[in-house]
Amino acid sequence: MASYHRFSSVSPYTALMLSILHPGVWGAIGVNDPPLFIMWRYTRTTSYALTNLNNAPKDVNEYNSAARAMQIMWQLGTRFSPNPEAPLFYDQPIDAEGDWIPEVRDKWYDHDYSYPDTLTEHSETLKDLLSITIVVPTGGGNGPENITFINQLSAAGIEVTRLDMPGGHSDGLSERLIAMAEVTLNAMIGAEVWVSPRGKAAALWGEIKRGR
Secondary structure (H helix, E strand, C coil): CEECCCCCCCHHHHHHHHHHHCCCCCCEEEEECCCCHHHHHHHHCHHHHHHHHHCCCCCHHHCCCCCHHHHHHHHHHHHHCECCCCCCCECCCECCCCCECHHHHHHHHCCCCCCHHHHHHHHHHHHCCCEEEEEEECCCCCHHHHHHHHHHHHHCCCCCEEEEECCCCCCCHHHHHHHHHHHHHHHHHCCCCCCCCCCCHHHHHHHHHHHC
C-alpha cells in the first residue's frame, strides 16, 4: 500500500510518521517537502511549546475554532501521548512553568525524524519500504532541511529518491503527485511507467493506469 497525503503542510510528515506507527502496512511513501521542523518546535523550542500550551483550547469542543498550530499539536498529541483523562485527551510535553516533562517528551521524540535516535530505532522498518520519495522544491519551502534529512536517510542505509522540482512549497502539487506516483509504481509493480511532469494530470493518470 502506498501513502500520499495532501490536506495540509503537515500531511507529508504524517505520511512519514505512519510508516513507523504501522510497520508492514505501507509499501511505499511519497511526500512533498515535509516540514521536519514541526516536531522541533513542539519538542525543543520552549517558547513555542509554551505559547501553544497557554493558548490551547479548554476542551475538544473548541477544536474547530482553534488556531492551526493548536490543531496540529492536538492531532500529534492524541497519537503520541494519549490520555483519556486529560481535558484534550493527551498529555502536553511541557508544563505551565516552561519545564519539559521528560516521560511525555520522550514519547514525542519516538516519532521525531529530526531526532537522531528516531532513525536509528526505526531504520529497519524504513528499509523494508519499497520506495521513499521526497520532493525537494527548488524555489523555496523546506528544501535545505529535506536535503539534510535525505542525506541522513542515505547515511543510515535507507534508500530514498530525491525529486528536485520547480517552485515553492505548495506549487505544482498535481505534477509532483504524478512524479511521485511514477517512482512509487515502478517500485511496487516493477513496470516501466513513463510519466511526464509537464503534462496534464487527467491524461497522465490514464497513462499510469495503462502502464499497470
